[in-house]
Amino acid sequence: LNVNGIEVIYNHVILVLKGVSLQVPQGQIAAILGGNGAGKTTTLRAISNLLKGERGEVTKGSIELRGERIENLSPADLVQRGVVQVMEGRHCFAHLTIEENLMTGSYTRKSKAEVAANLEKVYTYFPRLKTRRTSQAAYTSGGEQQMCAIGRALMTNPSVMLLDEPSMGLAPQIVEEVFEIVKDLNQKEKVT
Structure with missing residues (x-):
């Protein structure tokens, strides 16, 4: 870039x-x-x-x-x-479930197998989202909403992910967890 x-x-x-x-x-x-x-x-x-x-x-x-x-x-x-932005403020669709929010990130993907693989990859990175997948996003924590926003971006198979204030308003433990995942993504997926 x-x-x-x-x-x-x-x-x-x-x-x-x-x-x-x-x-x-x-x-x-x-x-x-x-x-x-x-x-x-x-x-x-x-x-x-x-x-x-x-x-x-x-x-x-x-x-x-x-x-x-x-x-x-x-x-x-x-x-x-492959350029996707995760905007500041944990933008999730409040009335949709966590999984429905994640699936909105796959709208550009044609292959159902690719979408399913991406969803499983997101759940591997964010196991908490898998357990909360049927919960409305409005009723999840700020950390879970941030994970959902990053997960939705991952559903696009990005080569460049722009994270705007990914730690804003999150507990220190969640911030550390989010940054560890970003570091891991960079090493495994070569996402810039």
Whole structure:
């Protein structure tokens, strides 16, 4: 993944990012650090092309995945190419069960065998989700909702997973568990 000197403007007026560049080699983990309002979330939204919903756009620079420019692709096209974002705040569909939430991540997959294998992989990484699979997401803990959000992203078979504030509001034990899983994923799956 290569981000080359991007500039992001909101509402055609407000300059939020200027000259942001980063490179993440295949199979590596990278972190963007900075204070509140520094542009971390905006950078991730630019990569996953989720800015339009916030009235933002990349106006300069380029974003490339394996040498292909991706800044003008739709979020759905990016998911097809393996780029998926887990947004800040544990976004789960509250009225759906844990398993139904996970299955929404497989909408781009055609093979039922692949979907079943991915679901089993998620349950292997997050055994707690398997035991809570029939529970409505609204009635699960914050840690379980974060695991569900990451699991839903894994259902897409990503090559690049963008995690926005994955530890926000979680107990230290759950934070450690989530980061161990991310580290394990990177080693086994070569997910950037």
